[in-house]
Amino acid sequence: xxxxxxxxxxxxxxxxxxxxxxxxxxxxxxxxxxxxxxxxxxxxxxxxxxxxxxxxxxxxxxxxxxxxxxxxxxxxxxxxxxxxxxxxxxxxxxxxxxxxxxxxxxxxxxxxxxxxxxxxxxxxxxxxxxxxxxxxxxxxxxxxxxxxxxxxxxxxxxxxxxxxxxxxxxxxxxxx
Numbered sequence: 001x002x003x004x005x006x007x008x009x010x011x012x013x014x015x016x017x018x019x020x021x022x023x024x025x026x027x028x029x030x031x032x033x034x035x036x037x038x039x040x041x042x043x044x045x046x047x048x049x050x051x052x053x054x055x056x057x058x059x060x061x062x063x064x065x066x067x068x069x070x071x072x073x074x075x076x077x078x079x080x081x082x083x084x085x086x087x088x089x090x091x092x093x094x095x096x097x098x099x100x101x102x103x104x105x106x107x108x109x110x111x112x113x114x115x116x117x118x119x120x121x122x123x124x125x126x127x128x129x130x131x132x133x134x135x136x137x138x139x140x141x142x143x144x145x146x147x148x149x150x151x152x153x154x155x156x157x158x159x160x161x162x163x164x165x166x167x168x169x170x171x172x173x174x175x176x
Contacts, residue, residue: 003021005020005021005068006018007019007020007067007070007071008071009029009071010073011030011034011036011076011077012036012076012077012079012080012083013074013080018033018034018067020033020067022066022068024067025063025064025066025067026060026062026065026066026067026075027039027041027051027062027063027065028067029067030062030075030077038079039051039053039062039078040106040109040110041063042063042106042110044063045063046061046063048110049111049135049137049138049139050106050107050109050110050138050139051063052109052110052114052137053075053076054113055070055073056073057076057120057121059118059137076113078108078109078112081112081113081116090112091155092112092115092116092151092152092155095151095152096108096112096148098151099154101147101148101150101151103140103143104142107138107141111135111138111148114138115131115134115135115152118130118133118134118135119134119155119156119160122156122160123160124156124160125156125161126152126156127153128153132145134152135148
């Protein structure tokens, strides 16, 4: 049995000290040591995207990333997505709710993290084609992706569009 290794990880803005075997993936540490179960364990081989988290703002497959590779880097999981929002809910999460974009919900955390990384990278409203490309590594068996794409485009418009300019700066926006 592998000796546990002490890791210092920064997850959702908080520092965590975790003892885990050196062969454990970031996914295993998140779920089994830190009880952050929003990150889903799907295929365990990088095909489905259910385990997507962000490391330094970039989407990564946590089932293929050793936990030790996340030391000294900022890791964000779906649990941390709405932290900076006064409502505790990111505009992407709100849009997924309004558009009924999640069905069984298993793929949703990974899709949210991929879409969030894309929206933050582009820093403007995204097109349908960009939304499709942004979540190309995430599989959903329940939907035809239409509502998911609609929700991503809508959220990007709310964050960085005309109405979203105030939202991105933290000001309240009212819709008549």
